[in-house]
Amino acid sequence: MQRLGVHTSIAGGIHLSIERARDLGCNTLQLFSHSPRNWGRPEISYEAVQRFKELRKIYDIEPVFVHSSYLINIASPDRHLRRRSMDMLIWELEAAQLLGADYLILHPGSSSVDISEGRKRAKRVLRKISKRGRWKVRLLLENTAGERGDISSTVEDLAELLEASWGIAGGICFDTCHAFQAGYELRNAEEIEKLIDKIHRLIDKNAVKLIHLNDSKKPLGFRVDRHEHIGKGKIGNEGFRILLSNPAFSDVPVILETPKKTDRDDLMNLRRVKRLLRQKLR
Numbered sequence: 001m002q003r004l005g006v007h008t009s010i011a012g013g014i015h016l017s018i019e020r021a022r023d024l025g026c027n028t029l030q031l032f033s034h035s036p037r038n039w040g041r042p043e044i045s046y047e048a049v050q051r052f053k054e055l056r057k058i059y060d061i062e063p064v065f066v067h068s069s070y071l072i073n074i075a076s077p078d079r080h081l082r083r084r085s086m087d088m089l090i091w092e093l094e095a096a097q098l099l100g101a102d103y104l105i106l107h108p109g110s111s112s113v114d115i116s117e118g119r120k121r122a123k124r125v126l127r128k129i130s131k132r133g134r135w136k137v138r139l140l141l142e143n144t145a146g147e148r149g150d151i152s153s154t155v156e157d158l159a160e161l162l163e164a165s166w167g168i169a170g171g172i173c174f175d176t177c178h179a180f181q182a183g184y185e186l187r188n189a190e191e192i193e194k195l196i197d198k199i200h201r202l203i204d205k206n207a208v209k210l211i212h213l214n215d216s217k218k219p220l221g222f223r224v225d226r227h228e229h230i231g232k233g234k235i236g237n238e239g240f241r242i243l244l245s246n247p248a249f250s251d252v253p254v255i256l257e258t259p260k261k262t263d264r265d266d267l268m269n270l271r272r273v274k275r276l277l278r279q280k281l282r
C-alpha cells in the first residue's frame, strides 16, 4: 500500500506532529524540525526525541521526512549567506538524524545573477558537506518551479547536483506543482513516461523517494510556485489519476503540501488522494 501523509505542524512540541499525523489517518509525515523562516537553531530536548520515536513506532509512521529551512540558499552569490546556509544545512542534517528521520529535503537554491554559476556554487557546498561527515539520514533534492534564478527545475539540474552530493544524497523529492510549473506535462501518460524514463536514465531507477502531491494554481509552464487543493488546480483530478497510475510511482510515499486553513482542508485533500489511488487506470 502506498504511504500517504501531509506536512504536519510541530506546534507545542515536535512529538505532537506524530499525534497529528495519526489523527488525520496518515502513515507517513513531513515536518520542519524548527521554524523554517528564521535562523534560530533551537535545542531539541532528549525527552521530545524519545517521545517522537516511541509514538512513531506505535503508530507505524514510516518514513519520516524533514523539510529543511526555506532560508537556506547554497547557490547564493553572497558569500556570507552561502556560509550561513551551509552551516544551517549541516545543523538540519544533525537535527533530522537526532529525530531518527529517514530523509531531509532541500530546495537547492537560486542565484539572481548567473544561474549556471549558482549551480556551481551549490555543487561546491554539497561536495564540502559530503566530505565532512557521515549521516544516516539521506538528503533529497527537490525539483523546483523554475522561478527567477532557480537552479533545480529540470531533471538534468537535479542529476548534476546529486552527483556532487555523493556522500549524503538519497535521491529526489518530486513535487508535482513544481514540475508542472517548470513545463512538465503531467496530464498525459506518454509525457509522464518520458519524464520517468529521463529520471531513470540520468539519475537512477530508484531516484524518486517521495512525491510532493500538490495541484497548481497556475497553468503549465508558468514558473510560479502556487499550490492548490488536489483536483482544484490546473493539473486536476484526471491529471493526478494518470500520474498516480504509473507503476513507477506506485510504491513511492506521497506527502501533501496543499493549502491549509484548518485540519479539514488536509482531511479533504487526503480523501481525494485516497479516491484517486482507488481509481488507478490499468
Ligand SMILES: [Zn+2]
Pocket (backbone or CB within 6 Å): 142, 175, 212, 257
Ligand atoms: Zn514541495
Ligand SMILES: [Zn+2]
Pocket (backbone or CB within 6 Å): 175, 177, 178, 225, 226, 227
Ligand atoms: Zn512549492
